[in-house]
Amino acid sequence: MQPRRVVITAAGAVSPLGLTSGQMWQALVEGRCGLGPIHSFDTAGFDCKIAGQVPDYNLRDYVPKSHRKATKLMSRDIELAVIASHEAIANSDFITKANEGKTPTLVPQRTAINFGAGLICCDLVEMAQSVCHCITDGKFDIHKWGNVGMQTLTPLWLLKFLPNMLPCHVAIIHDIQGPSNTITCGETASYLAVAEAVEMIQRGDVDTALAGGGDVKVNPIGIIRQSLMKRANCTSNDNPAAACRPFDLRAAGTIFSEAAGVLVLEEMQSAKHRGAKPIAEIVGSGSSHSLNTDYFHLEPDGKAVQFAIESALQQAGIGPEKLDLIIPCGSGIAADDRAEANGIQNALGKAVSDLPVWPIKSMLGHCGAAAGAMELIAATKAIESGTIGKAINFETPVDGCRLQIVRQSLQKKFRYVLCCGHSFGGQTAAILLKAIED
Amino acid sequence: MKHRVVITGMGIVCPLGHDVPTMWDGLMTGKSGTDYTTIFDASTFPTQFDAEVKNYDLSRFIKNVALHSKGNRGSQFVVGAAAQACRQASIEIETASPADGIDRRRMGIYLGAGEGAVNSDAFFSALVDGWQADKNNMDWSRWAKTASSKINAVQELEQEPNMPAAHIAVLTGARGVSRTCLTACAASTQAVGEAMMLVRHGKADVIIAGGAHSMIHPLGVTGFNRLTALSTRNDSPQTASRPFSASRDGFVLGEGGAAVILESLESAKKRGVKILAEVIGFGSSSDAFRVTDMHEDARGAIQALQSAIRDAGLTVNDIDYISTHGTSTSENDSIETKAIKTVFGSRAHQVPCSSPKSQFGHLIGATGCAELITCIMAILENTLPPTMNLNDPDPQLDLDYVPNKPRKAKVDTAINESFGFGGQNNVVIIRRFTK
Numbered sequence: 108m109q110p111r112r113v114v115i116t117a118a119g120a121v122s123p124l125g126l127t128s129g130q131m132w133q134a135l136v137e138g139r140c141g142l143g144p145i146h147s148f149d150t151a152g153f154d155c156k157i158a159g160q161v162p163d164y165n166l167r168d169y170v171p172k173s174h175r176k177a178t179k180l181m182s183r184d185i186e187l188a189v190i191a192s193h194e195a196i197a198n199s200d201f202i203t204k205a206n207e208g209k210t211p212t213l214v215p216q217r218t219a220i221n222f223g224a225g226l227i228c229c230d231l232v233e234m235a236q237s238v239c240h241c242i243t244d245g246k247f248d249i250h251k252w253g254n255v256g257m258q259t260l261t262p263l264w265l266l267k268f269l270p271n272m273l274p275c276h277v278a279i280i281h282d283i284q285g286p287s288n289t290i291t292c293g294e295t296a297s298y299l300a301v302a303e304a305v306e307m308i309q310r311g312d313v314d315t316a317l318a319g320g321g322d323v324k325v326n327p328i329g330i331i332r333q334s335l336m337k338r339a340n341c342t343s344n345d346n347p348a349a350a351c352r353p354f355d356l357r358a359a360g361t362i363f364s365e366a367a368g369v370l371v372l373e374e375m376q377s378a379k380h381r382g383a384k385p386i387a388e389i390v391g392s393g394s395s396h397s398l399n400t401d402y403f404h405l406e407p408d409g410k411a412v413q414f415a416i417e418s419a420l421q422q423a424g425i426g427p428e429k430l431d432l433i434i435p436c437g438s439g440i441a442a443d444d445r446a447e448a449n450g451i452q453n454a455l456g457k458a459v460s461d462l463p464v465w466p467i468k469s470m471l472g473h474c475g476a477a478a479g480a481m482e483l484i485a486a487t488k489a490i491e492s493g494t495i496g497k498a499i500n501f502e503t504p505v506d507g508c509r510l511q512i513v514r515q516s517l518q519k520k521f522r523y524v525l526c527c528g529h530s531f532g533g534q535t536a537a538i539l540l541k542a543i544e545d
Numbered sequence: 546m547k548h549r550v551v552i553t554g555m556g557i558v559c560p561l562g563h564d565v566p567t568m569w570d571g572l573m574t575g576k577s578g579t580d581y582t583t584i585f586d587a588s589t590f591p592t593q594f595d596a597e598v599k600n601y602d603l604s605r606f607i608k609n610v611a612l613h614s615k616g617n618r619g620s621q622f623v624v625g626a627a628a629q630a631c632r633q634a635s636i637e638i639e640t641a642s643p644a645d646g647i648d649r650r651r652m653g654i655y656l657g658a659g660e661g662a663v664n665s666d667a668f669f670s671a672l673v674d675g676w677q678a679d680k681n682n683m684d685w686s687r688w689a690k691t692a693s694s695k696i697n698a699v700q701e702l703e704q705e706p707n708m709p710a711a712h713i714a715v716l717t718g719a720r721g722v723s724r725t726c727l728t729a730c731a732a733s734t735q736a737v738g739e740a741m742m743l744v745r746h747g748k749a750d751v752i753i754a755g756g757a758h759s760m761i762h763p764l765g766v767t768g769f770n771r772l773t774a775l776s777t778r779n780d781s782p783q784t785a786s787r788p789f790s791a792s793r794d795g796f797v798l799g800e801g802g803a804a805v806i807l808e809s810l811e812s813a814k815k816r817g818v819k820i821l822a823e824v825i826g827f828g829s830s831s832d833a834f835r836v837t838d839m840h841e842d843a844r845g846a847i848q849a850l851q852s853a854i855r856d857a858g859l860t861v862n863d864i865d866y867i868s869t870h871g872t873s874t875s876e877n878d879s880i881e882t883k884a885i886k887t888v889f890g891s892r893a894h895q896v897p898c899s900s901p902k903s904q905f906g907h908l909i910g911a912t913g914c915a916e917l918i919t920c921i922m923a924i925l926e927n928t929l930p931p932t933m934n935l936n937d938p939d940p941q942l943d944l945d946y947v948p949n950k951p952r953k954a955k956v957d958t959a960i961n962e963s964f965g966f967g968g969q970n971n972v973v974i975i976r977r978f979t980k
Contacts, residue, residue: 152686180836215833216848224727226660226705229764232683235676238669247669249763253589257767265768266836266966270706271728275967278833284848287831287969288735291658291706291727299724303739310746312829312852331689335698396654396714396723400612402702414650414720531702532711534723 114385119194122366123159154341159364159472187367188321204282223296223320224270293530298479302392319480321367353437353466364472368480393418397533409450416454427458437466448508554806556629560596594782596799596906617661619757622802653721655740657732659758661704667695729965734913738827755804758910787934788871788900799906803914826857832968846884849970871900899947920959
């Protein structure tokens, strides 16, 4: 039997660069930066005051009537996942339960959902309104909390903040009854979710999958943690557009953001059968683990990045010379960028000398568990359009970096595009896309 | 080419004990892991008891404790569990040059792991200091001042759900595929199931699979108390977890870590290690019904059960034992019973099904793998663990729940079921290994 091949037939994205994947792509090609001053809370007492934030939206536009009541149970992470899924489904031309009054074409039991998600921050103002009943001598009193305070929280409070609620809501809205998984592997989460969804289709468990991820890093706890961990750049508050500098000598940390990205994956024959147009094929994936006992960063030699890339190439059965583009993790955290450059260089050898590398976090910010989905969507669009923009905020390479970071926008046929990511904690991932050829 | 997948090691740290023999002995002798909460002051909470891991000593299992001692409770538990599992499977740990015959690039990790405990002192203090009651809003500057003085970067990092896997990587040197999932109470069954698929399809030779979680902290208990998911039987903690009984009133929150070594049969044979059992089936589904409730006809649970049995190439006649999700909540136990009756039909009453949660509590993300280990033991010992505290059976629930006493029985094939809030249903099937 021929192995089942998996193609991408549609995408949806909501990000600091717009409410659709099209708007995001337009901005990336133009080299426009989506980072700016944080407006969702007052940053006066914060070292880092900038981030990438999603433009205003009206959630009701993305949720069918039957599920409107449940929007009360959605944290912002869930909302973004719902919005990106809405666009992905619309672009796929699948009719789902959400298209009320029409006969669905998406087969519930033959469809999987697999999202990467992060630690969801609870609503601190909501929490404070309960905590303020529980003070004795100016300090929090846990006895009062148990007796009185917790009773003022909405009964379903916990359900807003479970990471598996991203796919849960989306599965209810679109009636997806196949496997549902939530990968919480830090900043590689959505890469690994996509890789697993591909495997589910390859092994025949389902024919279709929604895969990607969503994460909101822009909240008081998220920003303060990342500053204390020395991952956020706290020195560029007056110049957000130049703040995130992947692989650049002057890189001073990353800038966090919020986003969700969702791909529609289908078994190639079943996509063709229903008349869908495949945009790209997923031909390889790999993952590995850093063994650095400083769990904040990768090993300096980037070995785990190298191994993930080598596995993806091996699975696809191609050599590094076949690659046309890399969209790397490139966070602007200097130690990690150096390690990633070493890993890519060691995996690809001589091929790096003329291989374009296009980091996009300089424009999108670091959206944590959603980062991989955004990079895969950018890769898909690059293959579809034969265009990429230029890297921004790259002047002089960080020590040891020999990557050919693109200084001009490029127009060419991208046949093989590699995306790779890594996380604090040391997980790495790589996914290889291929243009459709007939 | 598909590979047969076998289990060559197992380890557990749970409220009934910090290794498999102690845990099993507890199950066989009717012990309860439940008592009044000591981890924080829960004396005014609706639920004042839980199932805690007590007197845990990581140095019993590993040499370099310092590399892992900053990990959250779940991380530390699963490091101990993985060390036990590796030892049983003759996998060398804490060495840069292992000579156990396993290529580290072909050795992966797949955990169902939860977040670590929030730093409660920082969390609540910052809210108290930042809140302006007169204006009904937050002074973020005051909030940030307290928060940044009280939170610690390492502790914040270690809260992340991918950190247990990071510790397992450093412990074992595993360099292959590494995934962590968090599908609520189904997480580590899903992790074991997906890990089995990775080995079956040649993506790895060995995977350390399992779970790690502790939600025993003020916010965790608050969340479950608000959902009215926890038992509030404060006058009798040891009998509070009573799955399938008429007087069940919620689950008992536990904590722990569990790990199994999944290995391709070729690799296990080549290394000459003892095989404990074979993993032969996995089924996974989504209810796609409601955020708050299971589907009333058990739609998702039925689909997961049926696809696992199909994946294993079996029929319901081949199943000797079901380790239920059996949480002791009103909804779960009745819908799970409905699922078993639908799938097993006339045979439903002949298949014993029990819930070890009646003794070690609900380990949330870690519970699936912990219960898988009880299935392995059931096969190895030909003994069924009981459902304790089942003195007043619910008349609607009439399956053979193995009430109150362990039972000798020939067990060759066992099913492990886990269902999570939000409708993830996962089922793994294991079998006695035969050539």
